[in-house]
Amino acid sequence: MKKAEPTSDVALDQMLCFAVYKAEQAFNRVYRAALEPLGLTYPQFLTMRLLWRSGSSSVGELSEQLGLDSGTVTPLIKRLTNMGLVRKERRADDERRVDIHLTQAGRELEAKSGEVLRCIGQALQMDMQQADATLQTINQLTSNLMTRAANVRTTGTDGDSAPHASIV
Amino acid sequence: MKKAEPTSDVALDQMLCFAVYKAEQAFNRVYRAALEPLGLTYPQFLTMRLLWRSGSSSVGELSEQLGLDSGTVTPLIKRLTNMGLVRKERRADDERRVDIHLTQAGRELEAKSGEVLRCIGQALQMDMQQADATLQTINQLTSNLMTRAANVRTTGTDGDSAPHASIV
DNA sequence: TGAATATATATTGTGCGCAATCTGATTGCA
């Protein structure tokens, strides 16, 4: 019986994790260029988009929607505050909460966001169908990973129930 | 004629960039758990995989294969060195180059990598077909983005050549 | 009421990731 190979013979480019890793890099780089005129980073832009939709939101709501924890969001908000785009206000009826409000400058910045998305849309080079299909595919992947994220360690050596360790 | 909306009405979950962003997060979290016994981070694991394949490699080669610049790779290597997994050696025939060699401990760590990949494979919950299809889809996306990454700013207001700024 | 518990946010420490810059080695060419 053949001993299981360590599979280090599979190149990075054939691994799904690496493909996602590079796709994220690629998006980030395109956004970096497109966002340069606004002076925002990509996570800052996502945060501003949430605020443009809602007007204001608590730190916790933003964290949850972005999938980030307070250790990431708190300093991000601090930078947006320093830029004069948002304002923090402790909620009266629950003083643990801190609401983030757009300032006038923050509201005005939305006008420039359309051009950013147009840039990215152009870089994407996909029609709606293809973009949507890609979206579905990636969401399926994420959904699978999140399901098992908690109980990854339950494996053991249960043979072939894991379909392929080679492309992971 | 309808004025172009800022499209902040599109939720993050419908945006392709955000889907990729979250997929990367998900992979990272699954890997974080699976790599805990090895004491490696995900980028460190990728680097070790390259070295397990090649035995040794220059900083530049590693950077290029990982798609990262020296500002990321140099300190990463330093940490692997401190862990005793690799060793740096200036190349004799070109003293600008620094080769990274596996140590004995570094070589021995490969034995544990199979279990990591088995973990991830299990978390993925996909058969080979599906995983490969997903890989192709994502690589196509990355490839599109990288093509236009350089000349993102060339847009102007050229109307509808960009298929959709809404899902970007 | 008052003490445990839970919740919301902030802080600290570590490790990516990248732009900009620096140093030293190599190459090219006048």
Add this chain to the structure above:
DNA sequence: TGCAATCAGATTGCGCACAATATATATTCA
């Protein structure tokens, strides 16, 4: 030979991202 241009790595500074912890407010319930 000698000096500019180039190249390989390293350094610095900033901004995520997350685990662990701290702090302050709310809630629960004995």
